[in-house]
Amino acid sequence: MKDYSIERPRYPAHDFQRQFQMRRELFETILNAVVNHDHYFARKINVIGRQSLSPHQKLTSAFQMLANGCSANSTDKYCRLVQSTAIENLKCLCKAIEAIYGATYLCKPNLEDLKRLLRKADKRGFHGIIGSLDCMHWECKNCHTA
Template structure:
């Protein structure tokens, strides 16, 4: 069984997950060992973690690994839900934290090396389809992606997800999703880390996010120019759209690593869906941290400073 656990951890390519899985497997929620009618002890914590990791990585149903792991369907489903609950509770405060002062300084340094002063990340939404949902509520999940739940996320160039807000019905869009009091809570309360930068001789004290054209024209949003006229505006639109691909790459990597969020959601309970999605985001950030995030060194290696910056056409509203 330790061999199966090693294979499951190796699916994500992250050695740090081995220690994390062992921590979860030895936790009180996974150490509930019961005896059956013949006195045989039940499944261990490592056994349950193996089942949970395989279901998250391959996006399979609860009866896909019953012959291989010798576990029933109900035990498979319960193991994945408990695994996700423990990951969110234990590792959520660290790997889903809001940017601290040190994090903000590092993000601003990376953005400056890329030629986009004051940039904190790229913002976009991803739809997760629901396979099973109450028919009485299907109207509010009918958007341009049918029967889906929206994940709003902010990602930096190293693919670290700094903000993840999940649970909005699919009938919403990019216009009304940012109106949820989540992303700008600290900014409105005056608790956001300080930010000072200069663009074209103007001093700014508020960072911004790159978005597509459908987002509202807020001060913290910078979108592309739909019909650029002239070399300067065309260059700005090209650099903005290229930099904004960070969030698209993040969604692609997240779905590639965890097939459970690539296919239709099979759970019914909205809280369970939130725990599964949040668990995948947390483990995604764990893998990003394990692989290293020396993006500034990589940018210097690629000689990004030789490119012209995209600060010429940026103006706060």
């Protein structure tokens, strides 16, 4: 929280964007949408009266894994989450994102979209590829299946 999410954070906004591959405002928008959608992300008080993990901790660990490709147990040092909780956060976040934004952003491409994607892929040397990028027929000197 002190690093990025308080009124006078320790690090500037461009560091947040470099760390999470998004602006802080977008992170906060997603955070609010996810907290309002799924009570899993809301901060709760446990049986012995202690506060649970904050929504910021939960989303930060999930976004670190998504944006940087880091493992679940590597989020323990920064977010103070164990591996199993980090994985659970990521799964819950993905389900919430799909439920919230799926209808808008996860729609099937129409004919115009398909033509545009095929042209773009063709320019990059991926002729006729839509969907799975299964390129097992390519010979690659460092590929263990080559």
